[in-house]
Amino acid sequence: xxxxxxxxxxxxxxxxxxxxxxxxxxxxxxxxxxxxxxxxxxxxxxxxxxxxxxxxxxxxxxxxxxxxxxxxxxxxxxxxxxxxxxxxxxxxxxxxxxxxxxxxxxxxxxxxxxxxxxxxxxxxxxxxxxxxxxxxxxxxxxxxxxxxxxxxxxxxxxxxxxxxxxxxxxxxxxxxxxxxxxxxxxxxxxxxxxxxxxxxxxxxxxxxxxxxxxxxxxxxxxxxxxxxxxxxxxxxxxxxxxxxxxxxxxxxxxxxxxxxxxxxxxxxxxxxxxxxxxxxxxxxxxxxxxxxxxxxxxxxxxxxxxxxxxxxxxxxxxxxxxxxxxxxxxxxxxxxxxxxxxxxxxxxxxxxxxxxxxxxxxxxxxxxxxxxxxxxxxxxxxxxxxxxxxxxxxxxxxxxxxxxxxxxxxxxxxxxxxxxxxxxxxxxxxxxxxxxxxxxxxxxxxxxxxxxxxxxxxxxxxxxxxxxxxxxxxxxxxxxxxxxxxxxxxxxxxxxxxxxxxxxxxxxxxxxxxxxxxxxxxxxxxxxxxxxxxxxxxxxxxxxxxxxxxxxxxxxxxxxxxxxxxxxxxxxxxxxxxxxxxxxxxxxxxxxxx
Ligand code: O2Y
Ligand code: MN
Numbered sequence: 001x002x003x004x005x006x007x008x009x010x011x012x013x014x015x016x017x018x019x020x021x022x023x024x025x026x027x028x029x030x031x032x033x034x035x036x037x038x039x040x041x042x043x044x045x046x047x048x049x050x051x052x053x054x055x056x057x058x059x060x061x062x063x064x065x066x067x068x069x070x071x072x073x074x075x076x077x078x079x080x081x082x083x084x085x086x087x088x089x090x091x092x093x094x095x096x097x098x099x100x101x102x103x104x105x106x107x108x109x110x111x112x113x114x115x116x117x118x119x120x121x122x123x124x125x126x127x128x129x130x131x132x133x134x135x136x137x138x139x140x141x142x143x144x145x146x147x148x149x150x151x152x153x154x155x156x157x158x159x160x161x162x163x164x165x166x167x168x169x170x171x172x173x174x175x176x177x178x179x180x181x182x183x184x185x186x187x188x189x190x191x192x193x194x195x196x197x198x199x200x201x202x203x204x205x206x207x208x209x210x211x212x213x214x215x216x217x218x219x220x221x222x223x224x225x226x227x228x229x230x231x232x233x234x235x236x237x238x239x240x241x242x243x244x245x246x247x248x249x250x251x252x253x254x255x256x257x258x259x260x261x262x263x264x265x266x267x268x269x270x271x272x273x274x275x276x277x278x279x280x281x282x283x284x285x286x287x288x289x290x291x292x293x294x295x296x297x298x299x300x301x302x303x304x305x306x307x308x309x310x311x312x313x314x315x316x317x318x319x320x321x322x323x324x325x326x327x328x329x330x331x332x333x334x335x336x337x338x339x340x341x342x343x344x345x346x347x348x349x350x351x352x353x354x355x356x357x358x359x360x361x362x363x364x365x366x367x368x369x370x371x372x373x374x375x376x377x378x379x380x381x382x383x384x385x386x387x388x389x390x391x392x393x394x395x396x397x398x399x400x401x402x403x404x405x406x407x408x409x410x411x412x413x414x415x416x417x418x419x420x421x422x423x424x425x426x427x428x429x430x431x432x433x434x435x436x437x438x439x440x441x442x443x444x445x446x447x448x449x450x451x452x453x454x455x456x457x458x459x460x461x462x463x464x465x466x467x468x469x470x471x472x473x474x475x476x477x478x479x480x481x482x483x484x485x486x487x488x489x490x491x492x493x494x495x496x497x498x499x500x501x502x503x504x505x506x507x508x509x510x511x512x513x514x515x516x517x518x519x520x521x522x523x524x525x526x527x528x529x530x531x532x533x534x535x536x537x538x539x540x541x542x543x544x545x546x547x548x549x550x551x552x553x554x555x556x557x558x559x560x561x562x563x564x565x566x567x568x569x570x571x572x573x574x575x576x577x578x579x580x581x582x583x584x585x586x587x588x589x590x591x592x593x594x
Contacts, residue, residue, distance in 0.1 A: 001025060002117075002155045007132060010165050011115055014134050018169060019106045020113035026141060028151020036138050044182040045139055049329070050338040056326040059334055060139060061358055062207055063183040067331060068373045069209040069216065069258075071454050074191040076221060078458065083195075085459025086571045093194055100192060100201045103171065107203070110174025111136040117155045117163075118148040120219050120286075120300035125393030127288055127298045129223070130158050133213045135168040137184075140211050143328060146303040146377045148214040164222055166200035166213035193221050193457060207330075208305060208375060219284045219300045220455035227286070228458065228466045231473065236451045237285040238266040239297050241387040241396065242508055245274025250515060252508070253285045253297055253480070254402035255427070255451040259373070259435035261487065263306040264501060267318035267385055271502035272536065275509060278387035279318070279380075280396055282306065287398060293474040296395030301380070308332045308374040310344040315501050318385045319376075327378040331356040333369035342370035372442075399515050401480045403450065404487070405432035410557045411486040413498055413535075413550040414507045415527035416514050422527070423482025424467045425583035428460075429565045433488075447568050461575035468577055483511050484527070489550055497550050499540070506536050524553050525590035558591030 002008065015023055026032060037058055040046035046058040076088040077096045084090040091099075114135050121128025133144060144150055171186030189204035200217045202210060209216035223234035237253040256262045266282035281299025290296045304322065308329065311319050323329075332342045333353040341350055355361035355369040380386060389396050403426060405411060417423035427450045434444045447453065449460055456463050470479060485507055487500045510530050513520050520534035529551050537547065565584055569576045 002158065004155075004158055004160050004163070007158070007163065010132075011134065014167055015113060017101065017104050018108035018113060018136070020108035020111055020136060022112040024112050024114050026114055026116045026145075026151055028145060028149075028153070033142060033145055036142050040138055040142065043138075043180055047334065047338065049340065053337070053339040054325060054327065058328050059332070059338075059340060060328065060330045061183065061356055062331055063181075063185050064357055065187065066183065066185045066205050066207045067371050068207065069454065070189050070191065070205060073189040074454070076193045076195065076457050078195050082573070083459055085456075085461065087453055087456055087460045093196065096192055097194075100190060100203065103188065103190065103203050104167065104169060104201070107169040107171055107173055108136040110176070110178065112138075114138065114141045116141055116144050116150050117158060118144060118150045118214050119154045119157070120148060120214055120223070121298045122391045122393045123149050123153055124157050125298065127286055127296075127393070127395055128300065129164070129218075129226070130154060130161070131164040131166055131214055131218050133166040133168060135211070137168065137170050137206050137211060139206055140168060143212050143305075143377050144214060146326075146328065146379055147212055147305060148302050164198050164200065164218050166202065166217060168202040168211055168213055169204075170206045170211075171204040191217065193217060195222075195225050195457060198222055198225070212305070215284070215301070215305065216455055219286070220452070221457035223286065223300075223457075224452070224455070224463065225457040228462070232286065232288040233295070233467075233470075235285045235287065236283065236455050237401070238262045238282050239280035239285050239299055239396065239398070240266055240268070241278040241280060241389070242512060243276040243278070244512060250399040250512060251280070251297070251396040252400045252402060252511070253287070253398050254404060254485075255430070256404040257406065257432040257435070257448045257451045258454070259307050260404065260406050260432065261500070263304060263311070263319055264316045265504060267316055267383065268504060268508075269317055269502045270505040272505050272509060275505050277505065277508070278385050279383055280387045280390045288395065289474060290394065290397065293478040295398045295478075295480060297398050298392075298395040299380075299390060303377060303379050304383070305375055305377050308340075308342040308376050309368070309370055309372055311342070311376075312345050315344070318383055322383040323376045323378040324382075326382065327376055329374070329376050331371040331374035332376075333361060342374055343368045398480045400483060400511055402483045402485055402511070403427050403430050404485045405430050405448065406435070406488040407431065407445075407486050408433070408488060408490040408494075410554065410561065411484065411489070412524075412526065412529055412553060413487070413489065414483060414485045414510060415524065415529045416511075416521065417482045417484070417527045420471045420476055420479050420482065421468060421579055422583055424464060425580050425587075426482065426484055426527070427467065428464045428580055429561075429568070459572070459575060461572040461577070464580055465577045468579055481515060483514075491546070491549065497542075497546055503540065506540075510535050525558055525587065525594060526553060529553075555591050555594040558594070559588070562588045562591065
């Protein structure tokens with residue numbers, strides 16, 4: 001066990017508060033995992049999948065109201081609302097602690113309290129950080145074991161050092177003799193972060209980012225706070241290594257809003273001969289300066305919690321290969337022979353399924369068989385295209401940062417920003433149409449700066465200033481170049497123009513060439529766009545007029561964007577750095593003189 005007094009005291013206090021029947025310290029062993037999955041099968045939470053089709057894998061269905069991150073129930077409680085910013089829900093920390101203490105009191109009655117020590121990042125890396133999650137959900141334990149490095153070895157490196165405490169309860173205590181349900185949860189939900197003591201309190205949900213506290217709560221919200229204090233970046237970004245046919249390799253990090261194809265991009269199978277993409281991470285990047293003044297990134301995670309619908313051998317063959325074994329599937333559909341299925345997995349739908357709600361489903365049904373936010377949890381080590389350096393404790397050097405959004409119009413397929421400050425400005429006004437990854441309306445255009453809107457643990461105006469400050473922390477030439485991509489531009493019939501997926505390598509190739517200072521660009525009001533014919537579209541068969549449409553930049557839309565951004569910046573109570581306001585005016589002038 002541990003001698004860390006803070007940890008022992010906290011576990012003791014939380015046990016007093018939550019009143020569990022037992023306490024189990026997770027050692028992270030295979031034997032423990034086998035026992036827990038067996039327990040989950042016995043409880044009815046898990047169905048063991050066909051051993052021949054998906055060895056070592058399990059299927060779970062959540063309660064139909066507990067299917068996604070609950071942004072409206074997620075809080076960051078700084079002492080003042082201003083510190084949390086308009087991007088976070090806020091309550092006075094003392095008031096919030098009171099609410100939570102009342103909810104957590106006795107919340108684990110009749111259940112086991114699991115203590116999970118976990119490392120975000122390779123154990124012992126200078127860039128990695130440790131957390132401890134207390135949970136009453138065995139489902140969370142087995143998912144955390146795939147998504148993070150957990151157990152005894154983490155306690156060994158923790159010693160007496162700092163860790164982030166995270167308390168999680170599904171909020172479904174059991175009275176003596178009361179039968180459990182397959183997916184215990186509570187209609188009252190709170191996902192709360194306290195920056196002062198760097199703690200996380202999550203109540204009422206057993207799903208995904210609400211409950212696996214290492215992911216969004218720690219690796220983004222709390223880590224973004226630590227990153228500001230310590231001078232680094234905790235970002236909602238995939239990381240890939242790209243190798244050219246000449247054998248030159250560069251690493252790229254890319255921020256895309258939730259459920260916008262990050263996992264597909266992270267495992268991209270190049271449609272261009274000779275180009276290769278290898279995966280470092282698919283969701284989160286922690287970037288720190290190396291001794292050479294460049295930014296080095298690690299993936300703090302250990303597995304993928306990917307969106308299942310739409311994932312197929314055509315769209316992401318490497319994800320399909322990864323999830324063939326030792327995986328957990330949540331809210332997909334179940335086949336008659338105990339395998340899994342989801343929309344898009346095969347061209348033909350199976351004749352008969354059990355849908356994500358546990359009902360019989362046939363293809364004539366009007367609703368999908370899997371939930372749009374159905375997920376697979378699968379070990380990164382099983383991905384056939386993991387980069388040889390994905391666990392390098394020093395991280396990988398980042399040459400380019402890409403911001404991406406879902407925009408059916410206005411934003412071209414790709415452009416490069418003029419410099420770091422313009423890049424930060426562009427990140428700060430990143431916008432996207434919403435998806436099913438969070439509860440709420442789908443398809444609505446909203447600002448999602450740096451794809452961090454739901455994940456930045458403090459006032460985003462201060463976050464923008466933090467990004468701007470990087471220009472002064474190193475020689476600007478050491479910093480990654482910043483690009484924007486938009487795979488989602490639509491034609492007048494509402495159809496996507498760009499084929500996406502493996503063809504996105506063509507855009508990556510253009511970026512790669514820009515990084516080598518190739519004169520393949522022309523200047524537009526938004527930034528440097530590909531010179532006509534400099535984007536490799538060989539063999540794609542896209543008519544010239546459609547290709548031009550991908551790069552159409554419209555004056556009216558530009559001026560409308562200016563007004564949208566002004567309104568957005570004004571929600572920050574005069575806190576937006578002057579440099580960004582200046583960039584906005586410069587953008588307006590470029591559009592006016594079009
Ligand atoms: O927590 C969920 O329900 C899914 S959210 C998620 C999962 C994996 C990666 N990213 C996200 C996200 O919302 O950005
Ligand atoms: Mn994400």
